[in-house]
Amino acid sequence: MSVRLGTFRAIYVVALCCVGSFLFAYDTGIVGGVLTLDAFRKDFGYTKKAATNVNSTAVSILQAGAFFGCFIIWPITARFGRRWSLVGSSFVFLIGSTLQVINTGSIACFYVGRVIAGFGVGAATVLVPMMSAEMAPATIRGQLGSCFQLFFAGGVCVSYWVNFAVIQHVASSTLQWQIPIGLQLVPGGIMGLGMIFVKESPRWLVKRGRREEALKNLIWVRGGDSDMVQVEFAEIILAQEEELRQSEGLTWRELLLPTNRYKIFVAITVQLSVQLTGNTSMAYFAPQVFTSVGAGSQTSLITGCFGIVKVVAVSTFCFFVVGRIGRKTAFMGGAAAMGTFMLIIAILVDKFPPVASTNGISKPGIAAVLMVYCEAAAYNLSWGPLAWLYLGEIFPTRIREVGIAIGAAAQWLFNFALSQITPYAITNIGWRTFLMFAILNYAIVVYAYFILKETAGRTLEEMDEVFNRGGEQHTKADLEDPVEIEQARKGEKDADFPQAV
Numbered sequence: 001m002s003v004r005l006g007t008f009r010a011i012y013v014v015a016l017c018c019v020g021s022f023l024f025a026y027d028t029g030i031v032g033g034v035l036t037l038d039a040f041r042k043d044f045g046y047t048k049k050a051a052t053n054v055n056s057t058a059v060s061i062l063q064a065g066a067f068f069g070c071f072i073i074w075p076i077t078a079r080f081g082r083r084w085s086l087v088g089s090s091f092v093f094l095i096g097s098t099l100q101v102i103n104t105g106s107i108a109c110f111y112v113g114r115v116i117a118g119f120g121v122g123a124a125t126v127l128v129p130m131m132s133a134e135m136a137p138a139t140i141r142g143q144l145g146s147c148f149q150l151f152f153a154g155g156v157c158v159s160y161w162v163n164f165a166v167i168q169h170v171a172s173s174t175l176q177w178q179i180p181i182g183l184q185l186v187p188g189g190i191m192g193l194g195m196i197f198v199k200e201s202p203r204w205l206v207k208r209g210r211r212e213e214a215l216k217n218l219i220w221v222r223g224g225d226s227d228m229v230q231v232e233f234a235e236i237i238l239a240q241e242e243e244l245r246q247s248e249g250l251t252w253r254e255l256l257l258p259t260n261r262y263k264i265f266v267a268i269t270v271q272l273s274v275q276l277t278g279n280t281s282m283a284y285f286a287p288q289v290f291t292s293v294g295a296g297s298q299t300s301l302i303t304g305c306f307g308i309v310k311v312v313a314v315s316t317f318c319f320f321v322v323g324r325i326g327r328k329t330a331f332m333g334g335a336a337a338m339g340t341f342m343l344i345i346a347i348l349v350d351k352f353p354p355v356a357s358t359n360g361i362s363k364p365g366i367a368a369v370l371m372v373y374c375e376a377a378a379y380n381l382s383w384g385p386l387a388w389l390y391l392g393e394i395f396p397t398r399i400r401e402v403g404i405a406i407g408a409a410a411q412w413l414f415n416f417a418l419s420q421i422t423p424y425a426i427t428n429i430g431w432r433t434f435l436m437f438a439i440l441n442y443a444i445v446v447y448a449y450f451i452l453k454e455t456a457g458r459t460l461e462e463m464d465e466v467f468n469r470g471g472e473q474h475t476k477a478d479l480e481d482p483v484e485i486e487q488a489r490k491g492e493k494d495a496d497f498p499q500a501v
Contacts (some may be wrong), residue, residue, distance in 0.1 A: 006137065006223030013198050013221060015131045018126030018151040019191040020086065023184065024066075025155025029307065030180045031059055033300070040177040044107045046486020052427045055106065058140075061111055061417040065096075065118020066125065067412035073123035074405065081208075082131040082201045089127060090192025093120030094185060101182040103174050124191075127407060134201040135221055137232075149385040153314045159306030164300040165410030166298070202233070206240050239468045255399060259464050263394050266451065266467075267407035273444045274387045275414040277338050278437030279379035281422035282372065289426065290369065298361050300367055313380035321381060326456045327390055331448040339441030341375035342369075342434045349427065349431035385454065393455055394463055 035055045041047075047056055069089075077085040096117025100110055111310070125464050129148055162180045170176045199221060205214035215233050218226045222232070255264060274280065290299045290306070296353055321330070345368050350366030395403035425433040453466045 002357075003223065007220050008221060010136050013135045014147055015251065016152075016191060016194040016198065017086065017128045017131045017135075018147045019187050019194070020089070021122075021148045021151040022123045022158075023187045023191065024153035025123060025152040026159045026184050026187065027062065027117065029156040029159030030163065030184065033160070033167075033303070034177045034180055035059075037167075037172070037177050039172045039174060043103055043105060043174055043177070044110060045105060046107060051424050055419050056110065056250065058114060059423075062118040062121065063113045063412055063416035063419055065115040066122030067118075067409060067416065069119040069122025070126050070405070070408050070412060072119065073126050076123075077127060077204075081204050082127055082134065083094045083195050083198060084200075084420065086124065086127050086131065086195045087192050088187050089120045089123040090195070091120075093117050093124070093188045094192070096120060097181070097185050097188060101178050101185070103178065105468040107113070120188075122412065126474055129392075131201060134203045137222065148388070149314050149380075150311075150318060153307075153311045153380065157304075157311050160304040160307040164304045167300045182250060203236055203240070206236055211237070230238075250492050257404065259467050260399055260403075262467055263463075264403060264406055266394065266453075267391055267403055268410045269451065270387050271407055271411040272414050273335075273447060276437070276440040277335065277379055277383055277420045277446060278342060278382065278434075278440070279376060280415060281418050281437075282376065287358050289372065302361075306373060306376060310376050310380050313377040314385055317381045317385050326454050327386065328448060328452055328454045330382045330386055331390075331446050331464065332356075334378050334386075335441045335444040335448060337378035337382075339438045339445070341371045341378065342438035342441060345371045345375070346431050346434035346438060349434065390452075394453075394467065396463060436461050 014474040027378070032055075035051070035058060041051065041054075044054075073085060073089070076088070080088075093116075096115070096119070098118065099113030104110070132148065162183060165175050166179050170179065188434075199217040202218040205211070205217060214236070218233055218236070219229055222229050254260060255353075290302050292454070348368040348371070352362070391407045392400075398417050400412045413498060422433070427437075427438070455463065455466060
């Protein structure tokens with residue numbers, strides 16, 4: 001077996017998967033800049049007065065499509081596998097992107113393209129971490145798992161610089177907005193075509209009973225056969241059998257057990273907190289945000305540097321911070337820092353209102369921009385990469401898929417809501433938008449202190465103990481028949497309660 005070949009193939013497969021994360025991030029960043037272009041507004045025939053509504057709808061409607069895409073992809077990937085599901089997601093995204101890039105003159109048609117692309121994006125955000133985790137070797141799974149957030153930050157960064165380039169070098173015309181939107185067809189095509197030439201997940205194949213093919217695929221992705229590969233394959237089989245045994249008899253009512261109910265509450269509120277930090281809103285509407293703090297004619301350049309800050313911060317977290325400090329420390333410290341930076345931005349914008357000038361950005365404007373950069377760095381050193389890690393580790397095997405699905409759906413729902421609110425807030429209340437996010441971040445510090453549990457250094461099997469409230473313990477044996485638990489608790493027959501899919 002060639003260790004180097006195996007490492008190369010694992011990195012190649014995971015990187016190819018994470019193009020899906022890059023894709024979502026690129027769209028996240030590109031749309032905010034495109035919507036500020038006069039050429040786009042003229043081609044689609046809406047007035048400046050309607051711009052705020054168009055901005056809000058164009059961003060949030062993709063989130064709505066992605067929300068439903070998360071649910072639609074589960075039965076598809078269960079039946080057809082990870083690889084072909086990613087190919088299908090890419091194809092759907094390409095259809096939606098094509099509708100957006102064609103100058104139809106109809107904003108409704110543009111919205112339809114956004115919704116269709118959203119289905120593909122939502123599916124990819126479910127499939128990418130799943131496929132990456134299943135294909136990566138245990139020795140480098142942590143580093144490869146971080147690629148999701150790295151590619152996301154990279155996609156946002158590239159989108160900002162593409163916006164900067166077309167503003168600087170392309171005349172105000174249809175081509176000016178078609179170039180940045182059309183470029184997203186490239187990563188979409190790379191992911192779809194690339195997946196055709198890689199192997200299916202061995203773990204999915206084992207789950208489908210195709211063990212011989214699973215072993216061949218595992219040998220391929222590890223760079224050859226060896227005793228280590230055979231041991232890993234045996235562990236995959238044992239883990240799959242244990243998972244089936246653990247999930248047998250799972251009912252929706254088991255989610256209402258005190259410890260599980262608490263974890264689901266945490267999963268939902270963590271995703272809500274991610275949006276309430278205000279950083280996602282800044283990512284979507286960065287050009288508008290920088291204009292509001294006085295960036296003036298330097299907005300596109302400053303937005304591009306904003307993307308670089310995010311990449312550097314998340315890289316620092318993934319390689320040097322994660323695992324070295326506790327989860328609660330990172331959550332609380334990140335929220336406190338973001339709240340402070342947002343408060344400073346609000347004060348600067350209130351006391352030194354932005355003034356249009358051809359002489360460049362003012363000193364208070366420079367200070368406000370630096371505070372926005374610091375806020376983005378604080379987010380990417382805490383809540384940005386940590387929220388998904390926390391979500392993935394708090395649930396036991398029995399309800400992990402259900403719990404993560406609920407958390408992912410909550411993320412898209414709250415993302416949709418905040419993308420609807422933010423452009424109106426920036427337009428109507430100005431600096432108070434930053435004050436609002438400052439207050440919310442300080443509230444998140446209190447939430448993290450009292451609600452979140454420290455999970456660093458604890459095994460997945462210890463999570464029930466970590467999250468237990470009121471002293472009620474649930475052992476694995478207790479959970480093997482949740483219906484009997486409910487019967488004992490309520491003293492009623494429950495044999496006809498429906499099984500979870």
